[in-house]
Amino acid sequence: MDICVVALGKIGLPLAVQYASMGHRVRGADINRELVDCINRGEEPFPGEADLAERLSTVVRDGSLTAGTDTTAAVADSDIVVVVVPLVVDSNAEPDYTAMDAATESIGKGIKPGTLVIYETTLPVGTTRERFTPRLAELSGTTPGEDLMVCFSPERVYSGRIFADLSKYPKIVGGIDDRSAAAAIAFYESVLSFDDRDDLDRPNGVWDVGTAEAAELVKLAETTYRDVNIGLANEFARYARSNGIDIHSVIEAANSQPFSHLHQPGISVGGHCIPVYPRLYLSNDPGALLPAASRTTNERMPAWFADMLRAAMGGSLEGRRVLVAGLAYRGGVKEPAFSGTYPLVAALEALGASVGVHDPLFTDAELAAEGFEPAQPGPGWEAVVLHTDHAEYLEWSPADLPDASVVVDGRSFLDPQAWTAAGRSYLSIRP
Numbered sequence: 354m355d356i357c358v359v360a361l362g363k364i365g366l367p368l369a370v371q372y373a374s375m376g377h378r379v380r381g382a383d384i385n386r387e388l389v390d391c392i393n394r395g396e397e398p399f400p401g402e403a404d405l406a407e408r409l410s411t412v413v414r415d416g417s418l419t420a421g422t423d424t425t426a427a428v429a430d431s432d433i434v435v436v437v438v439p440l441v442v443d444s445n446a447e448p449d450y451t452a453m454d455a456a457t458e459s460i461g462k463g464i465k466p467g468t469l470v471i472y473e474t475t476l477p478v479g480t481t482r483e484r485f486t487p488r489l490a491e492l493s494g495t496t497p498g499e500d501l502m503v504c505f506s507p508e509r510v511y512s513g514r515i516f517a518d519l520s521k522y523p524k525i526v527g528g529i530d531d532r533s534a535a536a537a538i539a540f541y542e543s544v545l546s547f548d549d550r551d552d553l554d555r556p557n558g559v560w561d562v563g564t565a566e567a568a569e570l571v572k573l574a575e576t577t578y579r580d581v582n583i584g585l586a587n588e589f590a591r592y593a594r595s596n597g598i599d600i601h602s603v604i605e606a607a608n609s610q611p612f613s614h615l616h617q618p619g620i621s622v623g624g625h626c627i628p629v630y631p632r633l634y635l636s637n638d639p640g641a642l643l644p645a646a647s648r649t650t651n652e653r654m655p656a657w658f659a660d661m662l663r664a665a666m667g668g669s670l671e672g673r674r675v676l677v678a679g680l681a682y683r684g685g686v687k688e689p690a691f692s693g694t695y696p697l698v699a700a701l702e703a704l705g706a707s708v709g710v711h712d713p714l715f716t717d718a719e720l721a722a723e724g725f726e727p728a729q730p731g732p733g734w735e736a737v738v739l740h741t742d743h744a745e746y747l748e749w750s751p752a753d754l755p756d757a758s759v760v761v762d763g764r765s766f767l768d769p770q771a772w773t774a775a776g777r778s779y780l781s782i783r784p
């Protein structure tokens with residue numbers, strides 16, 4: 354099969370590598386020339402994705418994966434097009450289709466009769482059928498239901514462990530019609546293999562959920578569920594802390610009952626999944642109460658931790674030097690998307706603090722490009738707020754931060770003893 358993957362980011366590149374390693378000819382298309390050149394050299398463009406470096410160099414070396422910046426040409430040479438260009442929300446929390454529309458334009462111009470286009474980017478319900486399919490048809494002169502097949506298939510993997518997740522989770526598909534769905538099922542069955550999962554009601558594999566809309570809603574439902582769950586855990590945590598109750602033991606105990614699955618509370622939930630996708634759901638269903646409330650609750654957490662620090666430092670952060678540990682939204686991945694570090698730094702600065710940001714996965718130039726003062730541990734920092742659970746931070750000791758009288762652990766990640774034994778004040782969501 355000739356396959357085109359449009360967007361070679363954290364998700365698209367591993368997908369392209371997966372398809373190529375299953376014996377197909379894959380053309381990757383991305384607007385980022387530097388990224389494309391790096392891929393064509395067989396070099397991993399970002400760290401942290403298990404097995405990517407080795408698998409990428411193999412498929413580039415054997416010629417099964419090539420990358421380019423001309424999406425239309427790559428599509429013209431392909432039977433199947435998989436699209437994973439991100440869709441984000443703008444400052445009004447509304448979907449911003451700029452990148453997706455641009456990609457759809459380039460794809461539409463390259464489509465020939467009989468092409469199957471699969472959108473994997475998380476989308477509001479109805480987008481595949483109502484927004485993209487008519488445009489693809491118009492630009493290519495093809496007709497949906499006749500010689501243009503279009504599907505939605507949510508990408509449910511976790512960056513850092515994509516290849517493992519591709520086998521672990523059922524691949525959900527929904528077509529604009531039955532023919533499209535059948536073609537997508539045949540495609541995914543030829544490029545993926547699935548682990549046996551006794552815990553599922555159906556055999557693990559490609560699951561057709563009936564329509565593109567149902568497939569779109571699957572991803573919005575699972576991510577919004579998590580956001581609501583975390584929002585509830587954060588509400589409980591704030592209440593528990595102000596009443597001297599240890600939220601972690603409460604959650605551990607509550608979750609021993611089979612119907613409770615409370616997530617861990619904490620400083621932030623970043624990435625695309627949690628901050629963005631509930632907003633996409635809300636764009637479909639603006640009257641929904643729980644998703645909106647959870648977003649509010651979860652977005653308040655960085656400021657809540659900043660305020661915890663303010664209280665611990667005598668009621669004011671005016672002129673105090675505060676080190677924020679971690680930009681990545683999750684430990685071990687170089688992924689700043691929608692990280693809680695942005696609102697955390699803004700909240701600390703609004704309280705008058707002078708803030709530096711450290712992250713072992715980002716260079717000083719990269720931190721500066723995000724608008725932060727790049728920083729290293731050392732003397733002079735009067736307090737530390739841990740935002741990201743990077744393993745490196747477990748190595749930090751009071752000697753590395755000789756002047757930090759307060760450590761706020763936004764993830765309940767550090768060993769409190771290590772800090773309190775040295776006379777430092779250690780604060781977390783636990784009382």
Ligand SMILES: NC(=O)c1ccc[n+]([C@@H]2O[C@H](COP(=O)([O-])OP(=O)(O)OC[C@H]3O[C@@H](n4cnc5c(N)ncnc54)[C@H](O)[C@@H]3O)[C@@H](O)[C@H]2O)c1
Binds near residue numbers: 508511
């Ligand atoms: N990152 C995750 O953990 C994750 C998990 C599940 C699903 N997803 C889905 O995958 C999508 C992509 O996420 P990502 O993490 O790979 O993003 P990313 O930011 O790592 O990569 C996006 C890539 O898209 C490219 N791009 C932008 N506009 C383009 C265009 N018009 N044509 C071609 N390429 C274009 C960019 O140059 C970039 O390389 C997300 O929006 C989401 O729907 C992501």
